[in-house]
Amino acid sequence: MKISPYLFVAVAGASLTLSLAPFDLWWLAIIAMATLAASMNTASAKQGFMLSWCFGSASFATGVSWVYVAMHDFGETPAVLAIPMTAVFCIGLGLVPALFGYCYCRWIRDGIAGKTLGFAAMWVLSEWLRGWVLTGFPWLYLGYGHLHTAMAGWSPIIGVYGLSFWVALSGAALAHCITASPSIKRQGYATLAGCIALFGLGYSLQQHEWTTADAKPPLRIGAVQSNISQERKWAYEQYWATLELYDLASEQLWADSDLVIWPEAAIPALYHNVTSFFDYIAERAAANNSALITGVPTKSDDDMYNSVMVISGGEGIYHKQRLVPFGEYVPLAHYIRGLIKFFDLPMSSFSRGGPDQGHLQVKGWQLAPSICYEVAYPDLVARSARDSDLLFTISNDAWFGHSIGPDQHMQMAQMRALENGRELIRVTSTGITALVDHRGNIRTRIPSFTATNLKGLVHARSGTTPFTRYGSTPIILLCIGLVLCAGFRRRSSPA
Known part of the structure; x- marks a missing residue:
């Protein structure tokens, strides 16, 4: 029996919660992002929208289930209303990742750079956007799973958005290694090796005292x-x-x-x-x-x-x-x-x-x-x-x-x-x-x-720390630049 790709990515999205506290299975976020990236390899913009919507909605359904507790247990909302209201909240939040999926498939996904760097950059911009809509909902960022891994050494430099970029890039590179044709897999291996090198460098950065x-x-x-x-x-x-x-x-x-x-x-x-x-x-x-x-x-x-x-x-x-x-x-x-x-x-x-x-x-x-x-x-x-x-x-x-x-x-x-x-x-x-x-x-x-x-x-x-001095501005500008470069390259490529 063939499993629907929408169900597949929804399960992957739901697993994101396990990469964060109190579970701290950080590697699951990389697998989840690899699943999302692989599912959108040949998807149309509309399909990318729907796939990312399922992925995002499922991640919020498991990750912010406490919204139901606030509504029902303390907001005196009957369960018959609190359940659908929580569902609407999660599905509504899922529209931000859905926008990521549409933009990625429509303008970014071209070549190894677009499928890895462009994927990661677009995802970080979606997290950043979510921090502003209706005063923002900056929950479930990928980078939080690395509070106690080697990547924590990078946190005083690039902040949580930078860590999210690394997670998304690692997932996209892993997807490329698994799904790409043998002739171009080596590019994915090179990107994945770079991610592993950054992880290793994090151990050295942890020894540095910024303050x-x-x-x-x-x-x-x-x-x-x-x-x-x-x-x-x-x-x-x-x-x-x-x-x-x-x-x-x-x-x-x-x-x-x-x-x-x-x-x-x-x-x-x-x-x-x-x-x-x-x-x-x-x-x-x-x-x-x-x-x-x-x-x-x-x-x-x-x-x-x-x-x-x-x-x-x-x-x-x-x-x-x-x-x-x-x-x-x-x-x-x-x-x-x-x-x-x-x-x-x-x-x-x-x-x-x-x-x-x-x-x-x-x-x-x-x-x-x-x-x-x-x-x-x-x-x-x-x-x-x-x-x-x-x-x-x-x-x-x-x-x-x-x-x-x-x-x-x-x-x-x-x-x-x-x-x-x-x-x-x-x-x-x-x-x-x-x-x-x-x-x-x-x-x-x-x-x-x-x-x-x-x-x-x-x-x-x-x-x-560098992050205290400059904040998220450098990583956000980098992501905007990568997205613009990927979009320009795809637009200028011959049909």
Whole structure:
């Protein structure tokens, strides 16, 4: 029985999830991309569109299945609606890879260069595009699977998009080695050998220190993981219990912590409605010569922000720039609010923060902040990392429930530490709360779904990696150049 090529690529796309956290079978991504490349060897532009659509939709169906958890378990959407809504979300996201497939088959696929370099470049551009549509959905990038492989040595230079380029190029070269005629297979072997050489060179690059340890003494960190579930977080009857929880938990940290941190939107109220409580907490922190940073919603005129601010021991406030669609703002809100509860979630009308916000300053340290979803944006974090001592991110991952979402989110945060050669503090309400070193390794972690505190040390780093300095611009420009060259060559080739 002949297997439909659409089913074949859908299975390959579904397997991409296994290359990422928490499974980390990184080599599966190369096989999946080889399958996609081979399936489009002779496909028309329309067939390339459909093949890539199946591939992309299947990868999102397995990789972001936690969207159903957010909708059904915490958004109070009945399963009969949550299932098709999740399916529509995954199929809609699959249109971005579908665009890749159409463009590749229509304009790029010509000769060994088009089928390898052009394939990889076009794929990276599709990932990059996905980081911008509707504020972006930068999830499931191929490069994240190489956080702990030899290719990690390249991360401070080329970032996650560069790692994705290597994965796609390796897959395309492998497909060429398997499917091409014997007379031209050697070109595929040469390309694959080059990919293997780059992999090997990564081991050498891992020995290089792009940033250096600062002379500052380490900062003692205390973090509160409240383990307040999403269904209880905004319940009115839980309000005072929440304030008491953070107060009592922090009392265990003040004496031996330079900085105490609470997670995203720790207190379920606008800051100006809770100033008396924060005044009391600031006094407790100051009495112990400690500082406090917390996530808290804030309001300015008619704008409400998802913010993180220094309450004591320093100064600074940061408003989240990249908002989660439907979670923090509702597209087409005028038309769809009120249809189902999921479109009327608490705190789903935030405004975007400005692009030129400064660091948080605590006890002479410069902290580069990001909130939740923002840590998935490589260039946003890289810009903030410049002239900082360390990276800092807070989140409310309770939306993910007991899914693979928190592991994926943590892996992205670790990649940001590696790209920028900075240590990273990550504090969440339910987990994963951890301290990460400048090579992206978790140094200290506390159990998820447990109300407990984290204690540990972080160290300042100075200097910049090439990625911090230039961001994704070089790899994106390279990909644009390769696509234009491949397209021009195909157009100028005789019919």
